Amino acid sequence: MAFLINIKRVSRAGFIGFLRNGFVSLTTVLIMAIVLFVMGALMMGGAALDATLVQLQEKVDINVYFLTDAPESDILALRDLVSELPEVANVEYVSRDEALAQFRERNKDDQLTLQALDELDENPLGASLAIRAKETSQYEGIAGFLENETAVGGGAQIIEKINYFQNKAAINKLTSIIDTSERFGLIVTIFLITVSALIVFNTIRLAIFTTKEEIGVMQLVGASDWYVQGPFIIEGSLYGFAGALLALLALYPVSLSLGPASQAFLGSFNVLSYYANNIGWLFFILVATGVGLGALSSFIAVRRYLRLTN
Amino acid sequence: MIYFDKVTKFYNGGIAALDDVTMTIEPGEFVSIVGHSGAGKSTLLKMIFAEEIPSEGTVYFESNNIAYFGKSDLNKLRRKIGTVFQDFRLLSTKTVYENIAFAMEAAGQRNEDIAADVPHVLDLVDLSEKMDSFPRELSGGEQQRVAIARAIVNQPDVVVADEPTGNLDPISTYEIVQILKKINDLGTTIILTTHNKGVIDSLGRRVITMDEGRVVRDDKSGHYEL
Known part of the structure; x- marks a missing residue:
């Protein structure tokens, strides 16, 4: 009180x-x-x-481009493998058809290119995976994993290129x-x-x-x-x-x-x-x-x- | 009730402000302490309410050694001793009423008691009409009367007044002394220091004369002599 x-x-x-x-x-x-x-x-x-x-960070990703003759099942298997890595935030699969559609959309004002594309018998574009890591510093590891995977995976070579190695300097800087x-x-x-x-x-x-x-x-x-x-x-x-x-x-x-x-x-x-x-x-x-x-x-x-x- | 036993106080520098002082103050006394500036009067008073502690010797308040008091004992001691100073020392942001009520609040008194006692002491010092004024709105004599009202509101055993009339004109001085006498008549011990010969001579009570930290004279009904 x-x-x-x-x-x-x-x-x-x-x-x-x-x-x-x-x-x-x-x-x-x-x-x-x-x-x-x-x-x-x-x-x-x-x-x-x-x-x-x-x-x-969201704008940064690495793209894995596949050869045009790479079987879709192999690509999807690799996608599943990559998406299980702890560093990976998400993986987006772009099929050959989608790649073609995107290419047409991007060049819709460029008749010359579209005509050239129509001249071709088949779709010249390969499928690709867009991989986004949780941290920018983790791209190096993911790229290394993909390199190993394709080397060890033996069998047919399906990857054409991984653009990380082109973007490496920019990613490190970021x-x-x-x-x-x-x-x-x-x-x-x-x-x-x-x-x-x-x-x-x-x-x-x-x-x-x-x-x-x-x-x-x-x-x-x-x-x-x-x-x-x-x-x-x-x-x-x-x-x-x-x-x-x-x-x-x-x-x-x-x-x-x-x-x-x-x-x-x-x-x-x-x-x-x-x-x-x-x-x-x-x-x-x-x-x-x-x-x-x-x-x-x-x-x-x-x-x-x-x-x-x- | 207050007993100094061979009390010596050194301040920094080794000069003795008090030198082997032994004296007793009885309940109900009106004691004046006189002496030149620097004679040790203020130091002696500070010892009583424990603002200073002795370098040597002991000060007893009601048979208790003040040096052994803990914090809460000291607060209780200070509520038994009312203090009045030359420079009034009122709380500038509080009104007259609040200044006096503060002393009661700090002592943990009940609101009803505060509401009853504050007007009573204000009446005693004849300041009832100024209770809502701030200290800056009062004359020196009025401020000192507020300080006295604050000093007595907790019904202390002792009132210690350190040159309370030092800043006042003769009429205010007379009023303050009359109030102190009235309080003393009601049974409260008063310890007063002053330079005012007229005040001492008109009181005709016990006078302790100090010089260079020593008690040089102690007269039962003395006069002002240096």
Whole structure:
């Protein structure tokens, strides 16, 4: 009972302090909002980067072209074998007829080529397998497997060529770009979050510095440590909460204005729809970070001024 | 109730702020401590509410050695001792009422008691009409009366007043002394330090004179002499 009354008194004092220290609260909330805005923007930027990388990865595959006289049953057997590899995301079989249809579609404006094709008695195109790996770095292994398989498979040679060996340089480059951008993104994020935490901590420390005399007075009157700290921790949490709301609000017009541009530039990723779809998650992360950072900063800052300790 | 046993206090640098002080303060006394600046008056008071601890010797409060007090014991001790300072030390973001209520809340008093006692002490220091004002809206004398109201609201055994009239004009000084006398008449021990000869001479109570950290004179009904 006494505990509940104390909780109530401490919370009330925190709210009153937040309201009465109007100017200090306002500046602290604004700084908190800027920091959390940067964090929210980083999250959205990270999501854009991820989406773009996934999209790029999806564009990469290796194609296995078969000889025109390769029996379809052998090709399908190889397809089943390959699709059981753990690295393989999916395998798409393009039959000879489908290949011809695709070729016609691609060259539908080129009468000369189509005429030349019609001159031929039979379909000059072979069947192919389009193989997509889960990670770009795994293509080398898959290509190696196919090489071995055709060598060991003995019997008739059915594979004409595997285009991995032509695309190898491009795939390796993409793999290293993905690795680098993920690592770089992580470093930048950690750096910015550290800087943000320090800015928030320092702001709250300055806000509390002005009341350090009063902290001593509260102790002299016989208030226990946590009774002195409590209201400041509530105030710090309120800074964080208000800052997070402001940051979330500020991210809306930014997403709105960048939405079409991001769609045009990145293809599948639209900042605005990401914001709309993940608003609950963004809210949770920003509020949790803001409140946590505010409360912790206040706790540490006040503790320094609890001087009447023996 | 308060007993100093051969108390010495060194601050950094090795100069003794208090030098072998032995004295007793009885319940209900009104004791004034006088001396030049730096004579050790404030250090002596800080020892009583344990803002400082002795380098040598022992301070007893109601037969308990203060040096052995844990945190919660210290908080309880400070609720038994009301403190008043030259610079008032009010909480600037709280109203007069809240400043006084804070001392009761911190002591874990019930809401009904707070609602009853705060107006009562405000009446005692004649500030009932200003209870919703903030400290910055009050004169120095009024602020000091708020500080005294806060100091006595938990019905402490002792009120320690460190130069409470140092920043005040003669009329406010007179009012503060009258309030302290009234509190003393109600049974509370008062320990007062001051530079004001008029205050000491008008009280006609016990005077302890300090010089260079030592007690050099202790008169039952003394005058201000340095």
